[in-house]
Amino acid sequence: MGNVGVQARRPYSRLPRGASxxxxxxxxxxxxxxxxxxxxxxxxxxxxxxxxxxxxxxxxxxxxxxxxxxxxxxxxxxxxxxxxxxxxxxxxxxxxxxxxxxxxxxxxxxxxGTFSRPPSSKRRTHCRRGHPLSQDNVYSRADGGRCCRRCVLDRMKARGSAHACL
Known part of the structure; x- marks a missing residue:
C-alpha cells in the first residue's frame, strides 16, 4: 500500500562549519x-x-x-x-x-491586547496563610492582581494602623 498520507521530510540542510x-x-x-x-x-x-x-x-x-x-x-x-x-x-x-x-x-x-496574568494566580483558591480567596475576601489591585482582605486587615492591625479598612 505504501505510505499513504505521509509527507516526505525535508532533507536536513547543514550549515558549513564556521558560519556566521x-x-x-x-x-x-x-x-x-x-x-x-x-x-x-x-x-x-x-x-x-x-x-x-x-x-x-x-x-x-x-x-x-x-x-x-x-x-x-x-x-x-x-x-x-x-x-x-x-x-x-x-x-x-x-x-x-x-x-x-x-x-x-x-x-x-x-x-x-496580548497581556495576561499567569494562570496560577487565577486558579488559586486560598492565600498563603490558608484564607479562602472568595468574592467577599479579595481585594483587586490596580495592576489586576488579587490579595487576601483578611491578611491585609491582619497586617494593618499588627502595625496599629488607624484605618480599619482600605
Whole structure:
C-alpha cells in the first residue's frame, strides 16, 4: 500500500562549519510578512522564545538578533521588547525589536491586547496563610492582581494602623 498520507521530510540542510551568527539565524527563519519567524529550537516546553547555542551557551534568538544589529555584545543587551506593531512572539526581525524596560513591555502588551496574568494566580483558591480567596475576601489591585482582605486587615492591625479598612 505504501505510505499513504505521509509527507516526505525535508532533507536536513547543514550549515558549513564556521558560519556566521547571522547565517545561523537566517538558516532557521521563515519569513511571514515583515516578521522573521524562528523555526529552530525553543526554550523549554511551554516557552515561545527561540534559543540558539553560541560559544557553548544558550542565547535567546531575539536578544542575539538585536545585539548583532546594534553591533554590541549579547551580554550588554538586557530587556528586549517587541514593538507594538509586531505581536509575533517568535519574531526576531531586529526592526521589530528594541531595548526597553519590563514596565514598557507590560504597557506594550496591554496596549495590543496580548497581556495576561499567569494562570496560577487565577486558579488559586486560598492565600498563603490558608484564607479562602472568595468574592467577599479579595481585594483587586490596580495592576489586576488579587490579595487576601483578611491578611491585609491582619497586617494593618499588627502595625496599629488607624484605618480599619482600605
Amino acid at each position: 551568527l547571522w547565517e545561523r539565524l537566517k538558516h532557521h527563519r521563515r519569513i511571514s510578512g515583515d516578521c522573521w519567524i524562528w523555526t529552530g529550537a525553543l526554550a523549554g516546553s511551554r516557552d515561545s522564545r527561540g534559543v540558539i547555542r553560541v560559544e557553548g551557551r544558550s542565547v535567546y534568538v531575539h536578544r542575539l538578533s538585536l545585539a548583532l544589529s546594534l553591533g554590541i555584545p549579547v551580554s550588554k543587551v538586557r530587556q528586549v521588547n517587541h514593538k507594538r506593531e509586531c505581536t509575533t512572539a517568535l519574531c526576531f526581525n531586529p526592526e521589530h525589536l528594541y531595548q526597553g524596560s519590563q514596565k514598557e513591555n507590560v504597557a506594550d502588551s496591554k496596549a495590543v
